[in-house]
Amino acid sequence: MNVSIIGSGNLAWHLAPALDNTDFMVREVYSPNPSHAEALVEKLYEADVKASLDFSTSDSNIFIIATADSAIQEVAQEIVLPDEAVLVHTSGSQPLSVLGFAATPNIGVFYPLQTFSKEKKMDFAEIPLFLESENAFTEKILVQMAKALTKKVFKITSYERKALHVSAVFASNFTNHMLLIAQDIMKQNSLSYDWLKPLIAEMITKSLAIGPENAQTGPARRGDLKTLDKHIEFLQGDPALVDLYKMISQHILDHYQE
Amino acid sequence: MNVSIIGSGNLAWHLAPALDNTDFMVREVYSPNPSHAEALVEKLYEADVKASLDFSTSDSNIFIIATADSAIQEVAQEIVLPDEAVLVHTSGSQPLSVLGFAATPNIGVFYPLQTFSKEKKMDFAEIPLFLESENAFTEKILVQMAKALTKKVFKITSYERKALHVSAVFASNFTNHMLLIAQDIMKQNSLSYDWLKPLIAEMITKSLAIGPENAQTGPARRGDLKTLDKHIEFLQGDPALVDLYKMISQHILDHYQE
Numbered sequence: 001m002n003v004s005i006i007g008s009g010n011l012a013w014h015l016a017p018a019l020d021n022t023d024f025m026v027r028e029v030y031s032p033n034p035s036h037a038e039a040l041v042e043k044l045y046e047a048d049v050k051a052s053l054d055f056s057t058s059d060s061n062i063f064i065i066a067t068a069d070s071a072i073q074e075v076a077q078e079i080v081l082p083d084e085a086v087l088v089h090t091s092g093s094q095p096l097s098v099l100g101f102a103a104t105p106n107i108g109v110f111y112p113l114q115t116f117s118k119e120k121k122m123d124f125a126e127i128p129l130f131l132e133s134e135n136a137f138t139e140k141i142l143v144q145m146a147k148a149l150t151k152k153v154f155k156i157t158s159y160e161r162k163a164l165h166v167s168a169v170f171a172s173n174f175t176n177h178m179l180l181i182a183q184d185i186m187k188q189n190s191l192s193y194d195w196l197k198p199l200i201a202e203m204i205t206k207s208l209a210i211g212p213e214n215a216q217t218g219p220a221r222r223g224d225l226k227t228l229d230k231h232i233e234f235l236q237g238d239p240a241l242v243d244l245y246k247m248i249s250q251h252i253l254d255h256y257q258e
Numbered sequence: 259m260n261v262s263i264i265g266s267g268n269l270a271w272h273l274a275p276a277l278d279n280t281d282f283m284v285r286e287v288y289s290p291n292p293s294h295a296e297a298l299v300e301k302l303y304e305a306d307v308k309a310s311l312d313f314s315t316s317d318s319n320i321f322i323i324a325t326a327d328s329a330i331q332e333v334a335q336e337i338v339l340p341d342e343a344v345l346v347h348t349s350g351s352q353p354l355s356v357l358g359f360a361a362t363p364n365i366g367v368f369y370p371l372q373t374f375s376k377e378k379k380m381d382f383a384e385i386p387l388f389l390e391s392e393n394a395f396t397e398k399i400l401v402q403m404a405k406a407l408t409k410k411v412f413k414i415t416s417y418e419r420k421a422l423h424v425s426a427v428f429a430s431n432f433t434n435h436m437l438l439i440a441q442d443i444m445k446q447n448s449l450s451y452d453w454l455k456p457l458i459a460e461m462i463t464k465s466l467a468i469g470p471e472n473a474q475t476g477p478a479r480r481g482d483l484k485t486l487d488k489h490i491e492f493l494q495g496d497p498a499l500v501d502l503y504k505m506i507s508q509h510i511l512d513h514y515q516e
Contacts, residue, residue, distance in 0.1 A: 171437055172476065173510070180471060198384050199426055217373050251439075
C-alpha cells in the first residue's frame with residue numbers, strides 16, 4: 001500500500017517515518033508550505049513533494065490529512081483523489097463527517113492519542129490508535145495500517161472520540177497548565193521550580209499506579225479549610241488565580257464529600 | 259544525636275526509618291494512637307513507644323512533630339522537653355511561629371517536599387528538605403540532620419515556604435485532580451482510562467524536560483475557540499465541569515495572549 005500525507009506538522013513529522021518502516025510507505029507529501037514538505041520528504045525513503053492537492057494520477061491508496069483541525073474540511077473538499085482512495089483525518093476533535101464532502105466514500109479517522117513535538121522521537125508501538133470508518137473496505141485498510149504501527153488499536157465512534165479528546169485536555173493540557181502556574185508562583189517568589197520536580201514526578205508515578213482517586217492528597221482532600229483560606233489569602237494579588245484555586249479546591253471538596 | 263518523633267502518619271513512617279540509618283537515631287515515638295506508634299517502633303532499631311508528651315527525662319536532642327497540621331500548635335504547647343531540646347514541625351503550610359508557645363527557644367521547621375504513602379518506599383536522597391530556624395544553635399543541628407538525609411537542603415522563610423506549598427498544591431494536588439476528572443469522563447463514556455496513560459506519562463516527561471511554557475498544547479493554547487465551544491457543549495450535563503473547563507481554558511488563553 002502507498003500513502004500520501006497532507007500536512008507537515010508535528011504529527012506528520014512522526015507518523016510519516018513510522019509508516020515508512022511498514023508496508024504502508026509514504027510516497028507523497030503535500031504542504032501549503034513546500035519547504036516544510038521538502039524537509040519531511042528528506043526523512044523518507046521514496047517520497048516526493050506534491051505541489052497541489054490534485055492526486056488524480058497518484059499511485060497512493062491512502063491519503064492522510066494531518067493538517068490543523070481548521071484546515072481539514074477545506075482539504076477534503078479540494079483534494080482530487082484516484083479511484084478507491086481511502087481518505088482519513090487524524091484529529092481528536094473533528095467528527096468523521098467533516099470529510100463528508102470528499103470525492104470518495106472511503107473516509108475514516110486515524111487518531112493517535114499522543115502529544116508530538118518535532119524534537120522528540122516517539123515510539124508508535126506505545127501509542128494507542130483510534131479508528132473510525134465509513135465502510136468495511138475503509139475499516140479493513142485502516143486496521144491493517146494501524147496494526148503495522150501498534151498493537152493498541154481501537155475502533156471508536158466520533159462521539160466517543162470527542163469524550164476521549166475532552167478527557168485528554170484535562171489529563172494533558174490542563175495538567176501541564178497547573179505546572180505552569182506552579183512555576184509562575186515559584187518565580188514570583190524567587191524560588192527554584194526545580195525543587196518541585198521530584199514531587200511532580202512522584203505524584204504522577206503514584207497516580208498512574210494507584211489511580212487519581214487514591215493518589216489525591218492536599219488541603220482540599222483533607223477538608224482543611226484553614227489552609228485553603230491561607231492559600232487564598234496568599235494569592236490575593238492575582239484574582240484569576242484566586243478564582244482558579246477556589247474552583248478546583250471546591251471541586252475536590254465536593255468530590256470527596258459525596 | 260537522639261531523635262523523638264511525635265506522630266505516626268505517612269511522613270513519620272518514612273522519616274523515622276530514614277533517620278535511623280544516620281547519626282540521628284530515633285529513640286522514642288509518641289502517637290495519640292499507641293498501636294500506630296508500636297507499628298512504627300517495630301521498624302526501628304532501638305526506639306520505644308512513649309505514652310505521653312512528657313519528655314522531661316528524655317535523652318533525645320531533637321523532637322520532630324510529624325502530626326496533622328491542625329495538631330501542631332497543641333502538641334507544641336503540651337509537650338514537656340529536656341534542656342536545650344530542639345523542637346521542629348514538618349509542615350509546608352504552618353509558619354515557624356506556630357511553635358512559639360513551646361517551652362524551648364530552639365524551634366524550627368524541617369519540611370520535606372514530597373508526597374508520602376505508607377505502601378511506597380521513598381529515597382530521601384531525592385527529596386528536597388526545607389529548613390527554618392529560630393536561632394543559630396537550632397540551625398546548625400537541623401542542617402546536620404538534613405544533610406544526613408539528602409544533599410538537597412535549603413533554608414527558606416515561613417513566607418517562602420507558604421509560596422512553595424501553594425505551588426505544590428497546583429503542581430501536585432490540582433494536577434492529580436485533573437487526572438481524576440479525565441478518568442471520570444472516560445468512565446462515564448465507558449472508555450478505558452488506561453488509554454490516556456501513555457499521553458499523561460509523555461506529557462509530564464516533556465513538561466519536566468522543556469518546561470510547562472513550551473510543553474503546552476491543546477485547543478486553548480492554539481486559540482482554537484471552535485473546539486473549546488464543542489468541548490463545553492459536550493460537558494453541558496455537568497455545570498461544575500463546564501465552569502472548570504472555561505476557567506482553566508481562559509487562563510491558558512490569557513497567558514499566551516499576553
